[in-house]
Amino acid sequence: MNRFAKQLLPFCSLIFIISLWSFLEPDNFLSFRNFSNVLRRSSINGIMAAGMTFVIIAAGIDLSVGSMLALCGMVGSAAMLFLSGASWSQIAGGNYVPLTASAMFWGTVIGVLFGALCGWVNGTLITRLKLAPFIVTLGTMSIFRGITYLMNDGKPFAVSDYTFLDIGTIGPFPASVVILVLVLAAAAFLLNYTPFGRYVYAVGSNPETAFHVGINVPRILTVIYTLTGACTGLAAMITTSRASSAQPTAGISLELDVIAAVIIGGCSPSGGRGTLTGTIIGTLLISFLRNGLTLLDISTNVQLVVIGAIIVLAVTADQLATKRQS
């Protein structure tokens, strides 16, 4: 009953936002095209938020996902270009290079795996050096971004033929939305129907107890950060496809939106509490909020203020609910 009540507030907020925009901007907002756009845009945040949900339930945080997104995009694109037989001067110069299908496939795989590697580095640093996740990922956020700029002197890699993840469809559905649904389903399965999911909750709720019942806490944490990295890698390839190029400036302050979605969805920053349903609602809430504000011609600067305020409100509501419980 309580878990239900916890998602009720974000859910009602979502309904409220959708109703409000429908009322204010019925023509532009209430179109199939707009909804489809919002969902496609949500896919990037949603995939990353699925991973972040595990991190935050385990009482961690990953600030590096925005930078990691740019880095994975660059690595995946570079791989695609090389596999299509381009020379370094062509790649670096941003010339048009025709991409082969297999190069695009393997480039995508490499981008995802590279994300997993970045996440594994985060997890290993946190568990081996016993450092706070906040500190480690603050560091790697800067490191990943720096490497991204170093790769091509701050210039993007152009992959004009890489369009599938943006405009491609699987059946009648946009490919990115299908991927989002698959990732969420897999994450929900992992979190709710496997011992691993329970271990994530246990580690976040009380790491000492987790150790005492035989859970390999460092391994669980490393796996969690690696999974988040892989999700980020996947989101990076969708971002790259959308821009037809890998931009070294991609994903700046994206970690804000991702963490916000998870927190608004009811995950407790102190660990042990949260659900994927909540994360989905949180992601959609932010996407629709931004979409409506944009349609109303309200600047992105104001959007930042609004989203920040909502995070604080959501956490306050969470604290109040927790206090009433005890």
Added chain:
Amino acid sequence: MTGELQMRNIVKTFGPVKALQGVTFTARPGTVHALCGENGAGKSTLMKILAGVFEPDAGEIYLDGQKRTFRGPRDALEAGISMLYQELDLAEDLTVTENLFLGREIRGRIPFILNRKAMIDQTVQQCRLYGFDLNPLAPVRTLTTGQCQIVELLKALMRKARIFVMDEPTSSLTEAEAQRLFEIIRRLRGLGMTIIYISHRMEEVARLADEITVLRDGAVAASAPASEMDIPTVVRHMVGRELKDYYPARRSNPGAVLFEADNLKTAEGIEGISFAVRAGEIVGMAGLVGAGRTETARAVFGIQPLLQGAFRWQGKPLVIASPADAIRQGIAYLTEDRKRSGLCTILPAGWNMTLPNYPRIGMRYLLRLRKEQTVCEEYGRKVSVRWSSPSVRAADLSGGNQQKLLIARWLMAQSQFLIFDEPTRGIDVGAKREVYQMLADLAEQGKAILMISSELPELFGLCDRILVMRRGRLVADLETRKTTPEEVMHYAAVEEPRR
């Protein structure tokens, strides 16, 4: 009489629950008044009303014969009532002096500048007055729990407190610190203060109390001078029945040696520890706090790596490098601090039960939630956990039910060797008996049990043998039938004064 406290016909209800139904309680100055009762009998509620935390539904509080109404903790403090809670309320990074003067600092002539010297001088003077041994400049973080309590007491004394409520003050003290606290309590009594002393430890009540009031189900079950009420009577009033068989009858029937530890040494200060536990045997482990009992358990359970030594299981060598290894072999460890290292308190009770057991209930890769619920209910019944369902949060269970939950966890794990560390700490008398019965039943089923306890009566009531530890070493292995509590205490503490 001056300073007399009277609470008359106090009634307090929480929703449908009648926490207090007309309690009258009188405490005289210059006495230690013990307040006894099982958990939930209403002791805490009564004291929270005295401290102004709750307002009573009916009834009056009189101090010096004058009626008082406390609208909040501040009013009670000003009336000279001081609560010493189990969790202390000091600013850890400040020094003793800074804590004592927090919020009432002495200022110098220059605005905003504090007169540190005057404050330190006063602290020294106050310490001398009451005979406390405290360094006024020591940061509170560096003090022991016992010293922190003294700081709290001093703080209260400097605020002119006359009535001190102490709730289980010795629960986290070493034996020596507890002795020092008792001395201080006697000194305060000599100065005409009133001490209301809440404790589950009957030995302390017997030693300290001048008067005893027993609460049961929100009413006074008995109230008399300590000279007129002995401890068995107190216990009888607490539970409302005779406790002739407080400890279950046991047929001592040890089988083959199940587990052996040989010459253990760890970085936590234990050395040369060797012992064996047989199937069907309950082995007690006595010793003062800090003697290395918990540290031994931690070594056996793979929490602390061995520097030296070895284990054997049914005579065969056994390697334990982590709790996971120990659990796989059939060893269980129920820690002394359930909240810190036993439970995930914010997670459902059922999850807590199955957490180490997924492979054993056929869910190694995949959870089956419906089946999990059934299994939890089944094991919950075995240990008679009182819960509305396995999905309640572990935090919402009482201490006794949490302990039963943990026993159920290790039953499910089919553990053969169970280490209980202070299994009855913080649980009430009724639940204690159930835990004792469960320990006896486990032994009856042929499981080996190592029971660490600071309560000698329970060791003597249950164990076949008692191991005694002192300063990181195992100093005695005694058969319960052939030893006495005095002998155990002698081994546990004999070198203590020479330190």
